């Protein structure tokens with residue numbers, strides 16, 4: 378197959394940090410340390426000044442295929458992910474039609490297998506994501522699906538959520554919840570507060586999110602099931618989830634880059650680029666998320682990468698679809714939240730690789746079918762899914778230079794620190810020198 382050697386990077390283990398080389402042969406890490414001469418024909422990558430760690434894993438990618446291929450495809454999303462340092466993505470099921478049965482899940486898995494990355498799938502909890510009848514969760518679990526969600530909308534009916542938790546428990550799968558009570562969110566288009574009043578827009582209150590977090594914590598307590606909270610956006614949501622996790626309940630949660638870098642005042646100009654659900658919150662919530670990340674209290678950063686065709690994002694704020702791109706800038710934004718120069722490399726990989734791989738059950742010891750191991754230690758014997766990240770490189774986001782088919786990034790023109798230099802996925806060099814190899 379192929380041999381690659383990464384030279385003199387800072388190798389970020391689960392507890393260790395050491396400058397050295399990493400040798401990859403035929404899809405596997407075979408040596409770490411000062412390796413000296415290697416076999417001729419080996420591709421040499423200079424990783425001096427860079428972090429070398431496990432490839433990033435995204436728990437929350439909207440690949441839009443089937444149904445919205447003008448915004449993204451499994452292939453274009455995978456390539457955008459590779460440029461962002463990802464080696465595995467979990468494809469969300471809110472496609473058209475929704476991924477709520479074995480045939481559609483198989484379709485995405487088969488298409489995903491033709492990309493350079495590992496594409497896992499989250500199946501829908503309910504048929505058509507309509508929140509009425511359970512989808513065939515056990516059959517999808519038989520294909521290796523480990524996460525189920527109706528993302529885009531939470532499961533509104535508490536008795537249905539209770540039944541889903543009870544049903545999912547013996548299967549060893551986890552339900553991922555988009556936490557917003559739609560009756561309270563009331564069709565709003567931004568955070569409810571002083572800014573929405575001033576702009577004359579209907580708001581989605583923080584309480585719409587927090588009530589569902591509270592409800593699902595209690596349903597987990599009742600059923601013994603497992604829930605992963607998607608894109609939590611308020612300090613109170615985090616506090617509730619952390620305290621439930623500390624009690625030993627099977628609760629995990631993710632935060633999304635827009636929620637820890639942008640606040641509600643970004644909606645001031647009625648630019649639908651900043652419309653997202655849950656909405657951008659006040660500065661105090663942004664700071665609460667960043668603080669929790671730095672203190673090692675967050676299980677995962679997940680992008681909620683949500684490409685939209687340009688004509689849809691040209692609509693008025695309250696009519697435009699919610700969501701923004703994430704895959705290609707999340708690593709830089711996470712570094713920023715962790716304190717840039719003071720950022721802990723271990724925490725960076727805990728948030729972007731090891732945490733999400735554990736939640737998606739994509740570690741080497743978990744995966745049985747289709748996917749290779751992610752989020753592991755950088756040691757001999759592990760599958761070669763790796764990223765080389767330069768924490769000092771500066772670059773400017775240009776919406777029309779992104780690999781994604783869509784351009785709806787709220788960071789257009791913004792200078793960021795930290796850049797992916799190389800991505801090795803399934804043992805192959807997919808990104809080199811910051812570009813597709």
Ligand SMILES: [Zn+2]
Pocket residue numbers: 528529530555607608654655
């Ligand atoms: Zn969502």
